[in-house]
Amino acid sequence: MLLTIIMIFLGLVFLGLAIKLAFFALTVIFGLAALGFVVFGVFWLLTRV
Structure with a gap:
């Protein structure tokens, strides 16, 4: 028992870490x-002038 x-607790912890990692990856991307x-927009504006 x-x-x-313990297995359920570890599973929840792992799931939490996975979700955190996914959000971090999405934020970075x-x-x-x-x-x-932004860089492309600035470059485009500079080439238009």
Whole structure:
């Protein structure tokens, strides 16, 4: 019984870490995409002038 509780607890902890990691990865990807978009926009404006 105790082993089952420990396994469930470990599973929840692992799930929490996985979700945190996924959110972190999404934040990094969206951050890089936004940065690239801004750089592209500035470069485009400079070439238009």
